[in-house]
Amino acid sequence: xxxxxxxxxxxxxxFLFRRWRRSLPVDQRLTLPYWRNTLFVTGFYLLSILLGxxxxxxxxxxxxxxxxxxxxxxxxxxxxxxxxxxxxxFLPTTRPMPAWxxxxxxxxxxxxxxxxxxxxxxxxxx
Numbered sequence: 093x094x095x096x097x098x099x100x101x102x103x104x105x106x107f108l109f110r111r112w113r114r115s116l117p118v119d120q121r122l123t124l125p126y127w128r129n130t131l132f133v134t135g136f137y138l139l140s141i142l143l144g145x146x147x148x149x150x151x152x153x154x155x156x157x158x159x160x161x162x163x164x165x166x167x168x169x170x171x172x173x174x175x176x177x178x179x180x181x182f183l184p185t186t187r188p189m190p191a192w193x194x195x196x197x198x199x200x201x202x203x204x205x206x207x208x209x210x211x212x213x214x215x216x217x218x
Contacts (some may be wrong), residue, residue: 106160129184137179144171163215167208174204 152164177200181193184218192198 095211126184133179133182133184137175140175140178144168144175147171151212158218160215160218163211163218167215168212170204170207170211174201174208177201177204 147165148168148171149166152160177193181189192200
């Protein structure tokens, strides 16, 4: 009995939502291309994290310990954060992005690339 009441109420709610939704403008975030592009960019970000983990292991090796491992943990953290910056740049959005974030060769990119190079070089030298 409760299941039947729940189904009737949910059907009524769905009907009213569909009638109310027709009068509203279409939200860009509810379209298929928006979700497809979001999933594509997020999947690419996750693959870049795996690539960073592979680079981290190849650069240091598997039988080292000490400061080299700490530097490579920092390298991986900077890699993930820099990837998050690019994730925010490429994700579809309905709001305008700030100028410091949309610039492709800004201070964030320079700082991240210098940090990545320094940490990788330091880990290889130890």
